[in-house]
Amino acid sequence: MSEKIKDSLFKIWIILSTLLMFTVVIYIFGYIFKNGIASINMEFIFGDPKGIPIGSEGGIFPAIIGSLFLMIIACIFASILAISTAVYTVFYCRFKKIESIIHLIVQCMAGTPSIILGLFGYTLLVLYLGLGRSLLSAGLTLGIMIFPYIEVRVEKTLREIDKSIVESSYVLGISKAYTIFKLILPICKKDIISAITLAGGFAMGAAAPIILTGAVIFAPIPKSLSSPVMALPFHLYILTGEGISLEKAYGTALVLIMILLIINIISVVLNMRGREHS
């Protein structure tokens, strides 16, 4: 085959694949938007699910609130662990070996399928610790799921900091803890928050870990950490899987991706501002 033909084939290949990717994204959003917009109204967003079987009429308000609660719990739990781990690896860990072991473990956690985390949450939190199928169990399970994502991004930000600032602070006799709190974390604040929001969106969309640990077909807005919750992804799964109401399923999918899109945009905006600042 002559080089010219190879060259054109190559160009056709890369253009087609990029176009295909764009088409898929546009199609997914277009499809959900087109079909879902009709079922969005005040009652759908702010009402409780009604009808027999439940969910065939009414709204999804408890699921929206449930999902937000789950996201908040997961984010708090995961970010405490993730930021500590990142700070430890970057500023305290003196041995290269320990550092690479930590990286390997984090990577293995990131690679653990969400359903395995669900199983784990089910045995440890729901059965052994007796938390039951609840907001807390589901939130913590989601927290374990997003921990590696936050850790990796926070660690990357911490490493990108200008070393000379940190060194100068040490030289002035300022303690490590003080430097971290007053100097380093404020510099990376926006990047860290951006990482947490992005991971929060990821937690919100996950259904597999919460099927076993706390999501239920119908529950009112959770009053305490030990009450079961509704969640948007699980609700969507039930509506389609059980064939309850296609129209409501489209609406739920639209609400879910809209919330996630907003979270994504917030994260991107924060990230950009952070970049400009530094």
Add this chain to the structure above:
Amino acid sequence: MKNIGEKIFKFIMKFLTLFSMLLLAFIVIFIFKESIVFFKEVPILKFISGKTWNPLGSPDDLSILPIILGTAYVSFVGIIIALPIGVGSAVVLSSYTGDKMKRFIRGIVDVLAGIPSVVYGFIGLLVLVKFFEVKFSFSSGESVLAGGIILSIMMLPYIISTCDESMEKVYKEYAQYSNALGVSKSYMIRKIVIPESRRSILASIVLALGRGMGETMAVMMVIGNAPIMPKLLKKCQTIPSLIALEMGMAEVGSLHYHSLFAAGFILMLILFIINIFLYFIKKRMDI
């Protein structure tokens, strides 16, 4: 006083890091502990080599070879579809676009990665499965192929972002020389950028494989969930979907319950191997 504060802070950081690391150990221990009960009844080799899965029958009927094969099959179909598209897009993204366009495309890729798996499953069920049933008049559109296509869309962002990073590096390194020599851009990409990025392409394949094998919701909604030997156009079952579907029905403490943990344990082992492999590929990539 200051010193004590410093020490406490260091201790807290150390403790929380240790705790996070132990989480993985906890996950392994708990899954293993629940599955060991099952492995005492049914030997592990029999479990992964037998061909029937019937939780209502005798313990001998609990084995998951078709399900393991199904898990692998769906992921391979996904990778075969996603790899050319992903690498092609990564080439465009890394070498043919300006800064603004780059940011835009990366944003699109992030959006694709941010769509929840349950939404992919939903669309797969309503569009893809229906399409197979109507256009090709399959008796059931739920198939390995449908699962593979949906997975390929979900794998795209991983493949694109892994390849794009190293391709951009290679491209920047050689662009000036090849321009100076008057070599055409596409020739240079074909002969230098793609071959030089083969390691990251491999990394992206392994990453996507891991993602695909662990994917639950999207796959579960489109493959039909029948524990039979997988064929491209027939229904099949994957380990994650098996667990998600049957855990709710299995009585706590029953053999069925423990067998699901055992299936999870096998899945976890497969994924650990994949991830350790990936870790070493990535490590060598950096040097």
